[in-house]
Structures are given as C-alpha cells and as structure tokens.
Amino acid sequence: MNLVATEAARERAASANKRYLDVAAVTKRFGTATVLQDLNISVARSEFISLLGPSGCGKTTLLRLIAGLMKPDGGRIAINGSDLTQVPAHKRNIGVVFQNYALFPHLTVEQNVAFGLEAQRTPKAEIGARVQNALALVRMQAFAERRISALSGGQQQRVAVARALVVKPSLLLLDEPFSALDRKLRETMQIELRHLLRDLEITSIFVTHDQDEALVMSDRIAVMNEGRIEQLGTPDEVYSAPASLHVLEFVGQSTRIGGTADASALNGTASVETPLGKILAPLHDGSGVSGKVVLGVRPECIALGERPDANFNEISAELTDIVFFGSKTALHFQPPGADDRIQVEVARVPSGIAQGVALKLYWPISETMVYPAP
C-alpha cells in the first residue's frame, strides 16, 4: 500500500541528517487555552512526514509556528542547526501550501508563481525560466496566462505547489492541501505530489486528517492529539503497533473490547476478563497492566471458525450485518454485553451464513493490543 519502500525510509531516517528540522519543547497558548504543550518533533532531511490528528488538535498551529506566522510561547525551532526563533516569516525560506491555496486572484498563474522570485529580487532573466520550469513540474505550462478564477480545484492545487516550490524552499509545509478535491482527483494528486517531492528531495510536513492519505504518502507519520505527538513512526509501525488507544482509534479500523486485566501477568501475557470471556494479550515492554483496560484487534486479523490452537483468542458473536465492498466483504458482529461491534473482513462470504446466526471468531494472541482504559 505504501508507495515508498519502508526499507528506504528507514535508511533515510538513519542518515546523518536525522534532525534537519528540530522542534523542541514548543508550547503555544491562546489566552488561557494551551494548544501545544512541550511538543517535540525532528524531521530528517528530504523526509516526508504527515501530521495526522483530529480537528482542533493543533496541526495548523504547529505549521504556523514552524512557518513563523506565529510566535511560540516557549521552546525552540531550528532548521539545519540554526535557530529560527528570531527569524521573521519572510526570511525563513519555508514554502507553504495552504488549505484553500491562497492564490492571488489579481494575478495570472504565471505571475502567481513568479511572485516569490520577485519578492526575493531574483534577476528578471532567471525568473522566466524558473517559472516555466516550475509550471512544467506540475504540468501547468499551458495555463500560464490564465486567471486563477478560471482554474479548476486540481489546477489551482498544482499552481499552489508550483508557487511554493519555485523559490527552492528549505522546507515545505502543506496544510490539508487536498481537502477541497474530490476523492478520485485526490488520489491522483497524492501520488503525483509524493513523486515530485521525492524527486526534488524536499523536506516536507504534510497535515491531514485523512488517515489513508497519511499511510499512503508518508515516510513517517506523527499522530497528534490534544497538542501532543502521541506517536511518530513509519506507517507500518503506527498501524500495527499503535502507541496509545487514541492512535489505535485514529489510524485504521479496529475492534475495541473493554475488560478488566488480571493483576498477575503470566510470562509477558495479560489475561483480560471481558463480557465475551477471557482474552489474552501480549505485553510488550514488560510493563504490567491491571484494572480497566481496552483491547484492540484489527479486522484483517480476525477469522471465522474455531481456533486451531491455544495461541489464538476465540469468542462467539451474533452476525448483524454483511457489508459488501467489492474487493472485500465486512461482517459486523454484535457480541453480547459489548457496545462496540466487531468487524471482520473476508474475501468471500462463506456459504451458509446469514444474519442472526451466532458464529465463532478467532485471532492470534500476538495480534491483540491492550491499553489502559481512559
């Protein structure tokens, strides 16, 4: 699913430029409300990082702080080792693609792209060539003379990218650049933009609250919640080993089952008493959990039938819905005494099952995640 080989991403992350952009202990308050609290994030050179999080968690605020459009109340932001705190926005050489593109309606496409070069007093002769070059990158040469209002959403998006890239920014910030596009176009643009940025080796931070977008495009994903970064990792890490219940809920589909953990953890395995019976879950860093917990399972890990051996958890539940998705079919189960329904994905609906029947389900114990209840 990921466009970028995880291997390559790891390699890149391990390189010397691991802390190209360094945001250290940044705090931002609006009046009495603290929007960002001691936030840390480091981005490697030419890495593509997605900021993923629910609305209002502070993603835009973080971008604006990095861009210099706002001043932090505490902490430090540095690029390539040089502190940016006292550098005004217009001298940071950071490119931004805004959510609504913020193109200048009084200028043509060409003039929009040339705007940054003119502001930086690039020689006239050079401007023309670089503008053409940038427009070619986003395949918009044919529209150079157009007014902004005469462009479609996708075309405006491309112009916005060209305008931000033409000044050769040391960092590119994108704030939900695709949110105004329809699904089909968005998917095309995701791939296009990702290739473009990889070819140009531009370090980018990409804000989205579309988890699929983040999974598809990123080298690493930073999952934010309430002004903090809950997990920073490769898409694979974030999906298969969510660091918190919030990350589990926010990234991908999952089934969550509440229960009470037994105080004694047997050789790294927690035993959780749930309304569906006893469920076992592995404990990773040796930290024991006890008391109220929430268990999580990804739908693709659950299978229908009796468990083959004791390495699996097994429950039984009533089938309530069969939802056909084309390439797959989701079965929804309503287990007794649980509020969350259980979702199971199958390629084909097995014969002889219908709504209302109770079925047995199983999944590997190793794929069971356990978190303290909130």
Place this chain on the structure above:
Amino acid sequence: MTTIEMRTQAEAQPRRRFFQLDTPAIMVLPGIVFMVVAFAIPVLILVADSFRDAGGFSIGGYRKVLGDPYYIGIIWNSLQLGLITTIGSLLIGYPAAFALSRAPARLQVLLFALIFLPLTVSIIVKTFGLAIMMRRDGILNWLLLNVGFIDRPMRLVFTEFALYFGMINVFLPLMILPIYSVMRQLDPRLTDAAASLGAGPVTTFRRVTLPLTMPGVVAGISLVFSISVAAYVTPGLLIGDRFMTMSQVMAKAYLNIRDFNLGASMAVVMLVIAVTIVFTSTYFAEPASRRGRKG
C-alpha cells in the same frame, strides 16, 4: 536542488518593528475616538439641548412640538411627504426593477448604469432642472398642451404636484436599486417551478415573486422614506414655505429665529423617526433575506 542555503542567520538580531500590526488598539482607536468626539458627543449634546432652554431644564420644546397643532401639522406634513414619495417610487420602481432584472445581460449593465447615474448627480442640479421643467413655459406644460390635456399653461411650480413629482424624481433610484439587487439574485426557476405546479401568473407573483423580493422592497421603502421624510433641499426649492416640513422648521429655528430649544426638540423627534424606521426595517428584512437566493 539539495543544497538550499539558508539566508536566515545573518539577519537574526531582533529589531523593533516600526509596523507592529499586533497592536490593534492603534488601528481602531483613532477612528473610534474621532467618531465619539465629532459625532456621538455632538448628537448627545443636541439631545441634551432639547431638554434645556435659557432657564435650565425644560420640556417646553417638546410641549410645543408635540402639543401645538401647528407643529403637529408640520410633523404630519413631513410624514405625508415621506409616505407619498415612497408609495410613488414603489409603484414606479418595482415594475421597473423587475424589467431591469430580466433584461439581457449586456443591456442590463447599461440600463443599470443609467439608473445609477442620476444618483451621482447633485440633488441641487436635479431639482434645478425640475424647477425649469415645471415653469409655465417649461417642457411639462409644453407637453401637456401639445398632447391636449390642457389648453393653456398651468401653474406647476410651488404646488404639491411639483413637490411630489420632484421628490419621486430625486429618490426613485434609491427604490429601484435595492429591489433590483434582490430580484437579480432571484432564481427564475422558482417562478417556473410555481408555474409548472399549476399556479397562475397572479398566484405565482403573489405567492412566490413578491415574498421573495420583499427584502429588497423593505430596504427600498426604508431608504426612500427615511431620506425623503427629512428632505430639505428639494421641498425648499419646489414648494418653499407653502408646505412646511420638520426640516424647514429646524433650519429656520437655527438659522433665522434662533429658537434652539425648539430646533433641538424637532431634531430629536426627527432623529427618533429616522432611527425607528431603520430598526423596524432591519427587523423586517433580516429573516426574509435568507430565502430564495441562487446558490
């Protein structure tokens, strides 16, 4: 493109910015202070003056303005002036605005400009033209004679006919423009839809067009009424002292007879009328204005 040099370090030293936009007070205070001193306080002084004469507190001005039949008649004259001007403008303006809003696009721009232009011409100039028009040997008499309505020139200047003719002429665009701006946004499909549902033209107009254009009508009425009720120049030139209005009394009170208490009381009465019109019309125009617009 990998080596992007940072041009940032050199200019990192903090510098007091001359243009500090995060000081909103500096932006709003000059305007507000000016308007408070030059506008709010003078109006308040005027209101205070209306309760005061040479001997201190007094409601004598109001007793006169609101109790003396002569002044009540004058207030009534002003209201009548506003009312007739408004009704006349509405009767001409509504159909005219309708035709304007249905005109082909290019013609519409031109016609719009033609309606708009007279608004930018000085009221004195227009009233002057009206006065010439209505002379005994003016174009209006000439027209009436030639059409055969009359067989000798009539006296028109300084009659109430001249007054209303002139008032409507001066204020008609203020009725047409707000109605037009609402009608233009009215989706013609709505009336088509009504017609397709079997509504006759009269029903369609009464149940669809009229209610949907009401905000414009309300805006036009309140604009024309509030301005014409307080008109001074046009009535002064076209009818003069034969038709005394509140404006005339106020101006006389200050400029000629120097009865400030009377003038201030009259001014406050007019102020109350004007403010009442504005508030009632915003009340009526608000909820209706959100309906039936093109997306």
Place this chain on the structure above:
Amino acid sequence: MIPRLSFALCWVMLSLALLFLFTPIVIVVAVSFTESAVFSFPPQGFSLKWYYSIRNADGLLASAWLSAQVAFISTLISLVLGTLCAIAVVRRMVPGGDVIATFMASPLMIPGLVLGIAFLQAARLVGLNDAYTTLLVAHVVLTMPFIMRTVLASLSMFDFSMVDAARMLGCSYPRALWRVLVPNILPGVMSGALFAFIASFDNYPISIFLVDVHTKTLPIQLLNQLEMSPDPTVAATSALLILATVLALIVCDRLVGLKRMTTI
C-alpha cells in the same frame, strides 16, 4: 396573455422611469447653452456665454474649489481611519467588532440636518469658530459610513491567508499587505471613496449650518445664486458638475468595472 402584458408594462415603466430621471438633467445641460437670460424651453439659440460667466460670477469658482478640498481631504481622512478600523474589525483583533462597525457607519441613518445642527452646537460649545475646520470635521463624519461599509465588504471577501502566503514567499508584513491586500480590496475601497467624495461634495443639509460668509461650499453657493440672481450661469456650472461626475464614473469603470463597484 396576462404575463406578457404585465411584462410589457414593466418595460414601459422602466423606459418611462429612465425618461423621467434624465429629463431634468438633460434640461439643465440644454439651458446652459441658451442665449437668453431667462430659462425657457425649448431653448433659444446657442451660446457658451454662461460658461464664460462662471468665471466672473461671485464666488462660484472659489466655492467649487473649497468643496473639492473638503471632499478630498475628508474622504482621505475617513479612508485612513476607516480602513484601519475595518481591518481590525474583520480580523477580530478587537472585541465588539460588530458594535464598532455599526457605530462607525451610523451617521448614514441620521438626517443630515440633525447632524448639521449637532455639529453647529458642539462647535459653538468648544468655541470652534473656524468654518473650514468645522466643515472638515463634519464631512469626515459624513464620509466615514461610505468608507466603512465598502471597506468592510471588500475585506470580508478577502482571504487573509493570501497575506500569509505572500509573507512565506519573501514579503515582509507591510510589503505583503501592499502587494496582496491593497490590489484586492482597491476596487471596493475606490468605489467607497468615490461615493464618499460625491456625498461630501454635494452635501447641503450639514454644511448649511457650518459655513460663513467667506467659506461657502458649492451647493450652498449654487442655491444662493439660484435665489439671488437666477440666470443660466447656474445651469452652466451644473452642466460642468454633471460632466465631472460622468467622467469620474467612466474612470472608475475603467479602473474597477462599474459592475463590481455597484454590487457593494
């Protein structure tokens, strides 16, 4: 049948309305070219003598110059004060933005004579005898609502993230405002300024209380002239005024587009 007929009637009404609106204006222009000293219609002969006599007419030119000055300066002051205020209101930099906006635009709903009287009394109270200053202050109040309304309307349609975009492309804050905010709100602001200028230049009811013998604005001088010595000089002056207005509208149309101007 009925809709056709009523539609035709609407067109007739529009044509009559246009005829009605333009007749007095055309008549003034026509009369300014007559030979005889009495206004009469149809005009007799053709001459430009009334245009020449404007120069000799007592105070007409001086008052036109005064009116132009007052209108220009007061519009300029309103433009600066009003625009700053409007930016702060639209950007929600200050609490109570709506109240501020309503307050700044409220002189428009107060009858001119009432305002004039209020200014007169206040000026007397503080001992301000200088007619020029009083006029100027009053006309700033008069023009403020026009500026406030149009600037607010233009600003509320302006997307301020464009300013951020310009800053990120290397413009300092003031330069970003200049390069992006100004060209985008200029049409609206210009039309507001034009209306403000016209409102001030044409104002009678406020100015009448504030002028003195030596400081008379054009409308007051014109009306005086009309009462004292009614000859076609007034018509010639009026015709020139009409010409100036039309020219101003054409220039604005070229710069801004009449359509954009009048949608506000």
